[in-house]
Amino acid sequence: MLAAIKRPGWTRGALGALAFAAFGFGLVISLRAISGLPLYQTEQTGYPHVIVPLILAPLGFLAGFGCFDYWLRWAAGAPTIPDDHSQHGAKTWKDYFRFNTDHKVIGIQYICTTFFFFFVGGLMAMLIRAELAQPGTQIVDAATYNSLFSTHAVLMIFVFVIPVFAGIANYVLPLMIGAPDMAFPRLNALSFWMLPLAGILFIGSFLAPGGAFDAGWTGYAPLSTGAPLGQSFFNLGVQFAGASSILTALNFLVTIITMRAPGMTFWRMPLLVWANLSTSLLVVAATPFIAGAQFMVLLDRLLHTNFFQFAAGGDVVSYQHIFWFYSHPAVYIMMLPGFGIVSEVISTHARKPIFGYRLMALALLGIVVLSYSVWAHHMFVSGMFSWLRVPMMLTTLLIAVPTGIKIFSWLGTLYFGKIHTYSTSMLFALAFIVTFTIGGISGVMLGMVPIDIHVTDTYFIVAHIHFVLFGGSVFTIFAGIYHWFPKMTGRMYDEKLGRVHFWGTLIGTWGTFVPMHWIGMDGMPRRVADYASQFGNWNLLISCFAFMLGAVQLIFLYNMIVSWRFGPRAPANPWRANSIEWQVSSPPPIFNFDEIPRVVGGPYEFGVPGARHAIMAGEGAEVPATEPSVVGSP
Amino acid sequence: MYGRLPIVKMLAAIVALTAAISAVMLSINWDGQEASTAASKIDDLLNVMIVISSFVFSLVVVALFYALWKFKAKPGDESDGEPIHGNTRLEIAWTLIPTIIVLFGGGYSWKVLDEIEKPAKNPLTVDVFSQQYAWSFGYPGKGNVWSQGELHVPVNRQIQFKMHAQDVIHSFWVPEWRIKKDNVPGITTTAIVTPDKVGTYQLVCTELCGFGHATMRAKVVVEPPGQFQKWVAGLKEKVPQPLAESVVQDTETNPAPLSAGGA
Numbered sequence: 045m046l047a048a049i050k051r052p053g054w055t056r057g058a059l060g061a062l063a064f065a066a067f068g069f070g071l072v073i074s075l076r077a078i079s080g081l082p083l084y085q086t087e088q089t090g091y092p093h094v095i096v097p098l099i100l101a102p103l104g105f106l107a108g109f110g111c112f113d114y115w116l117r118w119a120a121g122a123p124t125i126p127d128d129h130s131q132h133g134a135k136t137w138k139d140y141f142r143f144n145t146d147h148k149v150i151g152i153q154y155i156c157t158t159f160f161f162f163f164v165g166g167l168m169a170m171l172i173r174a175e176l177a178q179p180g181t182q183i184v185d186a187a188t189y190n191s192l193f194s195t196h197a198v199l200m201i202f203v204f205v206i207p208v209f210a211g212i213a214n215y216v217l218p219l220m221i222g223a224p225d226m227a228f229p230r231l232n233a234l235s236f237w238m239l240p241l242a243g244i245l246f247i248g249s250f251l252a253p254g255g256a257f258d259a260g261w262t263g264y265a266p267l268s269t270g271a272p273l274g275q276s277f278f279n280l281g282v283q284f285a286g287a288s289s290i291l292t293a294l295n296f297l298v299t300i301i302t303m304r305a306p307g308m309t310f311w312r313m314p315l316l317v318w319a320n321l322s323t324s325l326l327v328v329a330a331t332p333f334i335a336g337a338q339f340m341v342l343l344d345r346l347l348h349t350n351f352f353q354f355a356a357g358g359d360v361v362s363y364q365h366i367f368w369f370y371s372h373p374a375v376y377i378m379m380l381p382g383f384g385i386v387s388e389v390i391s392t393h394a395r396k397p398i399f400g401y402r403l404m405a406l407a408l409l410g411i412v413v414l415s416y417s418v419w420a421h422h423m424f425v426s427g428m429f430s431w432l433r434v435p436m437m438l439t440t441l442l443i444a445v446p447t448g449i450k451i452f453s454w455l456g457t458l459y460f461g462k463i464h465t466y467s468t469s470m471l472f473a474l475a476f477i478v479t480f481t482i483g484g485i486s487g488v489m490l491g492m493v494p495i496d497i498h499v500t501d502t503y504f505i506v507a508h509i510h511f512v513l514f515g516g517s518v519f520t521i522f523a524g525i526y527h528w529f530p531k532m533t534g535r536m537y538d539e540k541l542g543r544v545h546f547w548g549t550l551i552g553t554w555g556t557f558v559p560m561h562w563i564g565m566d567g568m569p570r571r572v573a574d575y576a577s578q579f580g581n582w583n584l585l586i587s588c589f590a591f592m593l594g595a596v597q598l599i600f601l602y603n604m605i606v607s608w609r610f611g612p613r614a615p616a617n618p619w620r621a622n623s624i625e626w627q628v629s630s631p632p633p634i635f636n637f638d639e640i641p642r643v644v645g646g647p648y649e650f651g652v653p654g655a656r657h658a659i660m661a662g663e664g665a666e667v668p669a670t671e672p673s674v675v676g677s678p
Numbered sequence: 679m680y681g682r683l684p685i686v687k688m689l690a691a692i693v694a695l696t697a698a699i700s701a702v703m704l705s706i707n708w709d710g711q712e713a714s715t716a717a718s719k720i721d722d723l724l725n726v727m728i729v730i731s732s733f734v735f736s737l738v739v740v741a742l743f744y745a746l747w748k749f750k751a752k753p754g755d756e757s758d759g760e761p762i763h764g765n766t767r768l769e770i771a772w773t774l775i776p777t778i779i780v781l782f783g784g785g786y787s788w789k790v791l792d793e794i795e796k797p798a799k800n801p802l803t804v805d806v807f808s809q810q811y812a813w814s815f816g817y818p819g820k821g822n823v824w825s826q827g828e829l830h831v832p833v834n835r836q837i838q839f840k841m842h843a844q845d846v847i848h849s850f851w852v853p854e855w856r857i858k859k860d861n862v863p864g865i866t867t868t869a870i871v872t873p874d875k876v877g878t879y880q881l882v883c884t885e886l887c888g889f890g891h892a893t894m895r896a897k898v899v900v901e902p903p904g905q906f907q908k909w910v911a912g913l914k915e916k917v918p919q920p921l922a923e924s925v926v927q928d929t930e931t932n933p934a935p936l937s938a939g940g941a
Binding site: 186187190259264266354358359360394395401403427428430434437445451453455460462463477478482485488489492493494497498500501502562565566567569571573574575576620649652 | 708710741790892
């Protein structure tokens with residue numbers, strides 16, 4: 045028992061959380077007692093005796109779980125425990141529930157955790173669609189409905205789409221650049237373990253008096269500053285998800301810049317690496333703004349700092365400026381890694397070099413730069429300074445140009461190729477091109493101030509965000525998961541089930557989100573539990589497609605679980621790809637490479653006679669290209 | 679070099695598909711009834727965008743499906759495609775042409791925006807007060823009277839709505855007018871509308887404001903000036919003191935444009 049308490053792990057983690065929470069609770073109560081205040085402050089925005097423990101308990105868990113052990117020993121001058129690599133690799137499923145510094149284990153931890161939240165958020169979407177299937181309120185009351193769509197959005201954005209890309213990149217990216225691990229493995233593990241804590245805070249807010257946060261994922265002040273206790277859970281959860289995101293992005297930046305294999309110049313990096321470089325540049329500079337905005341709301345709620353209290357001289361609209369200064373770049377944080385995945389999948393399955401590789405990389409950087417100058421297009425009717433609208437409209441429209449370059453270049457890649465569509469990943473990548481084009485078109489329309497004035501805050505917006513986030517990001521996530529599933533698990537998935545999942549998802553997405561454009565333009569506002577009866581039939585149809593869309597995701601879940609356990613063994617390179625991760629075994633050896641590979645050419649040299657991307661250990665430069673270049677045990 | 683593409687046939691297919699999609703899309707009245715001078719201008723912009731968007735969509739679809747039909751690998755074919763790395767002229771074209779298209783769209787939108795917000799010589803000012811979950815409206819004149827839950831305005835005269843929120847943000851939207859504006863606590867926001875069709879419409883709150891958001895509606899009546907005057911004359915209640923204060927205290931978000939002369 046004592047050993048379990050001393051050793052980093054779940055027991056010590058739980059005790060740490062309890063101890064820190066108790067300390068926080070005691071601190072608040074005793075300070076209030078000393079000050080002669082009532083011990084408990086329970087006006088709805090208050091509850092310091094809940095908030096302070098909520099800040100401290102996750103930190104206590106992380107400390108107890110072992111996230112800080114090495115650093116604390118080092119900082120205190122104690123002898124550090126030399127890393128014997130016992131924390132590398134996973135032998136059984138239990139190893140995924142430990143503090144583990146192996147980027148491959150962390151990648152899978154990320155993906156499984158985020159997909160858990162994807163299914164929880166998806167269930168909420170099903171409840172939302174059940175409520176909206178008919179006008180009037182049937183299943184949930186209006187306040188619960190507000191909580192449901194708020195938590196649905198927050199789970200999908202902060203603990204699914206953003207981190208699942210970090211998970212895929214965590215697994216694939218170090219292999220792709222020929223690195224043995226990420227630059228900061230312990231920081232990498234810490235980043236991961238903050239993520240479930242954020243998700244627990246979001247879901248846990250349903251237990252708070254007054255219900256879960258219900259001011260939307262945007263949490264506009266002053267609705268959020270006056271909302272019940274659940275809103276504080278959101279304010280805090282965003283801090284953990286945001287810190288996780290920022291630390292991971294720093295890790296990616298350092299890894300990409302300093303740990304590329306010899307010979308991998310910037311212009312020889314696969315586009316997935318370019319995409320994550322661009323995303324990380326967005327995350328490190330933009331994410332602190334949402335952290336700041338949510339701290340300001342929390343301080344307004346608890347300490348009456350009045351940042352957004354108009355009666356005390358605060359400025360209501362400034363919340364939106366700070367929020368969107370993060371949250372517009374966040375749209376690209378949720379899309380650029382997907383662009384990278386699609387580039388890998390399309391090039392490999394079309395057996396063709398990426399068309400206009402350099403322009404593709406530059407387009408990513410162009411999006412990074414432009415995305416910092418468009419945020420106020422979310423605020424055309426917000427009552428902000430009206431001169432800002434036209435410049436923000438023009439930058440918004442211009443961002444369609446680099447995005448268009450990407451679409452055209454993927455299409456160009458297909459021409460004169462040998463397109464294979466047997467893989468589910470390729471189906472999702474091809475469908476993504478069309479679906480994302482629709483989302484891009486509605487985005488350009490929304491960028492135009494006069495159209496935006498009419499359709500903003502209606503179902504047209506709901507349709508647009510789901511076309512870019514579901515038809516865009518989630519399609520690329522599925523493409524990535526199917527593409528690298530053999531590499532990650534060492535097993536092949538079932539393509540038949542993959543196809544059913546693909547067609548169900550495609551039809552479900554279009555059936556659910558296409559009609560939403562129309563009902564929005566015709567007068568149905570978003571974020572309503574009840575609506576005018578003229579929209580009843582359309583909403584019923586939308587709900588039917590939504591339920592189908594939800595149901596086919598269970599096929600995906602079944603396929604992944606069963607194939608991981610029982611699927612046929614995967615060869616090292618089932619898709620005959622060129623990039624380095626496919627030149628090692630599936631799953632890769634525990635330390636990735638016996639010897640760091642040498643990069644001698646571009647990543648997509650399909651059809652170029654004798655061209656090589658990388659030379660693996662034990663190979664000479666003169667080895668012919670047809671020789672299988674597998675390293676490690678098969 | 680690597681074989682030719684049937685460019686003319688593909689272009690013909692793109693044009694045909696664009697025409698077909700546009701014909702269907704333009705036949706649908708997306709935004710519903712038009713009841714203000716802004717509505718037809720916004721709908722025209724939308725229709726132009728629908729045609730341009732149909733072209734872009736057709737381009738992508740035709741390009742994708744032609745490639746899938748023509749360049750699909752035969753079963754068992756393990757060879758690679760042609761090692762084409764790009765085409766500088768094509769890449770410059772698909773950077774520049776979209777830039778020109780979106781800048782055209784931007785310029786057109788800017789023009790429409792200026793037109794629909796152009797102040798008229800003799801506008802009628804109406805105050806809009808919003809609070810959880812109700813709308814009320816103050817009318818000018820010596821009486822400073824107000825109405826709750828029902829807005830009346832004269833037809834064919836520009837209305838400048840001065841909006842005030844008492845608690846959280848609400849948003850004023852009459853779909854038939856195509857005009858929307860947030861009501862923000864602490865500041866006065868302005869919306870300009872010239873209703874041009876007599877009728878009864880609905881005012882919808884479009885900014886999440888709490889559990890009553892979905893049902894925060896008001897009736898809007900557009901009527902001939904004479905009837906409007908009679909209706910206002912019939913109003914007895916005056917704007918309550920706290921609301922009247924917000925009219926005075928709220929700061930305007932939009933100072934006069936720079937071109938209108940220095941301070």
